[in-house]
Amino acid sequence: MEEQTKRLHPIKIPLDLGKLLKGNIFFIIILYLFNFGSEKMYMKILQIAFLIYLAWRVLAIILKWYTYKYQIKEGTIHITSGLISKSYQSIPLHKVQNVHRRTTVFHRIFKLTSLTFETGTSGDEGSVPFEVISQKEAERLQRTHSSKHDSIMDAQVAEEKIAADLEPSMEKTIHFTPTKRDVLKASFTSLSFLALIPVLATLYNTLDDFIDLRNAEGYAEKAMESWWIITIAITALICIAVTFGIVSTFVKYGKYEISSDQERIHITKGVLDETTFSIQKEKVQAVEITQSIMKRMLGLAEVKLISAGSTGDEGLDTNVLYPFLSIERAYAMIEEILPAYKVERAMEPLSKQAFKIRMLRPSVFWLLTTAAICFFDIALWYLSLILLVLIFTLRILDFKSSRYLLNGEFVQFKSGSLETSLFITKRSKVIQIEVRRSKLQKVFGLASIETINRSKPVHHTTIHDVPAEYADDFYAWYIGRTQAIQTE
Incomplete structure (x- = not known):
């Protein structure tokens, strides 16, 4: 039986009206509160024009809700919208890589939620948002997506049977919940x-x-x-x-949970404003472990999953595992939730030649700052000295923390001064590499290498001043990817 077309929940109308009011509150106060009863002609014209604008926006909000319809048919989401100028959007469910679910306080009051399907593409097909839908409808959409993904090799099997057969295998394993x-x-x-x-x-x-x-x-x-x-x-x-x-x-x-099943990683957080992020394990392009100075002192770390699709609102850090994990737990959890990934502690440090080049490499910022001090007030010469000491201190810290390693099909880079970052990825997930050598690096037998991974935006990771021999090995390592590359 073909699924009927559906609309978003009617509560979306007052929600959008509230956003309209919030966005125009300043003009409403100026025009109708401070200038109430004004006899000035231009003020009356502005008040009438603004009322016409608000009426048009209210009508547009109602029509947008009424004309926005979606339907899932043959494993594809079909969306139509618009009254005069109609638009059509079709996104196959198997292209959905991340599922982002957010339940704000407003949603909770009416037992609603928002759901976004994220794909790895850009433009109109980059995401499919369902801003206001019922909890039951969100769960149905997620089940439909999961069923389609798991049955893509056998499209003739009924969706209901697949969902029933997969129930035992979709049990979640909870890896972390925070204690007091x-x-x-x-x-x-x-x-x-x-x-x-x-x-x-x-x-x-x-x-x-x-x-x-x-x-x-x-x-x-x-x-x-x-x-x-x-x-x-x-x-x-x-x-x-x-x-x-x-x-x-x-x-x-407080309400944080990191869990996984056979196919996906699930991150849930938020007490009042609940956010749920789900990502397919096979779509994880790389893992990044970062530590600030304070976190290094306390032995904590933050683990970020770099995925091929968008991860929703960046301010919500939906693709970040609990950002205050102990460093030991962070390393162990990566291998728990991503068995295909291995993290090696022992890595190669930079050479003495790298230290020399970093001490000799000129700082354009310091030169420009010093020139400005000499031009405007030579009495502040000590600021130039302080800045020079700070620059060299940061360079030394970055040199000490920088590491690199080729480990079978994996590559690891670590760098940073005040904040360190350990980057881990597989050869099959790297879409491009770059090896660069400046004139100064050629003198010292060094090079800079860079990996590029699929993400939104594309993720670049660079480590500078590695031995030229390692750069050659790195290039040969990448060329051998054809033996193990995965088609996504």
Whole structure:
């Protein structure tokens, strides 16, 4: 039986109306609140014109919802929209690589959610968003996608039978859920308590509009002359900041789960605003482990999955595993959820020749800054010296952390100064490489190598000043990819 065409949930209309109101609140206040009853002709014209604009936008929102229809037929999503100028979109389900699901507080109130199918292509077929649909419909769409992916080699089998047959094999293995200790550690490592500063500043400015706080500052100065009042104030501020940091971290990371089944990796996070990201294991192009200075001190790391498709809203970090994993757990989890990947701890350091070239390589930024200081105020010459020391310090740190390794079909690069990044990928996932040698590198027998992986945007990873012999081995390693390349 052919599936009927469906629309998004009607709640999308008031949701879009709310966005329209939020986006135009400034003009509404200026035109209709501050200038209410104005007799100026130009103001009346602006008010009428803006009302016409709002009426047109409201009508457009209603028509957009009414004309937007979708249907899944023969393993393909068909979408039609538009009233006068109709548009058609067809995306085969087997092209869907990532599934991104987000449930905001607004969605929760009405038992709704949003679902986005991400493909590895660009343009109109890059993603298929279902902004407001029921929880039941989202689960149906996800099951349909999973069934199509798992049955692509046997398209004649009924979808219902496939779903039933796959139930036992689709059980999830939970790899990580944060403990209270993990949340506390994350709140301090992320410095989330510092977010209280702009909140207090905004609160101060808001109160200053209603209360004359400048007169109150005089009383505060007198109160601060007492040491015990100062102690209580500082203690209270620290407690508030820490509590704020813990609560904000819990809201973001408290309900966190990393799980996987035979085919996909699932990441769920968020207490109020819940986000679920699902990616096919075979579509993972590379893995990146990053550590800031503080995370290195605490033995923590962040693991990011680089995939062929888009990963939704970048601000949500949907493709990042829990960003405060212990380094040991991070390495172990990669091999747990991606058995095809192997991470080697022992890697080759850069040579002494690499250290020499980094100390000799001129810094254009330092030269331009020094020239500017000499031109405007020579008395600030010490800033040039401080900048030079900082540049060389960062170069030394990057030299010490830089590593490289060819391990069978895998390649690993590590680099960074204040923040280090360990990049791991398979030869079959690399779509292009580049080997470069500057004149200075030729003198020291060094080269720079780069890998390019499919992602949105395309992911480039470069390590500088490796031995020329290794660059030759790297090139030969890539040329041998035809023996093991996978067609995606």
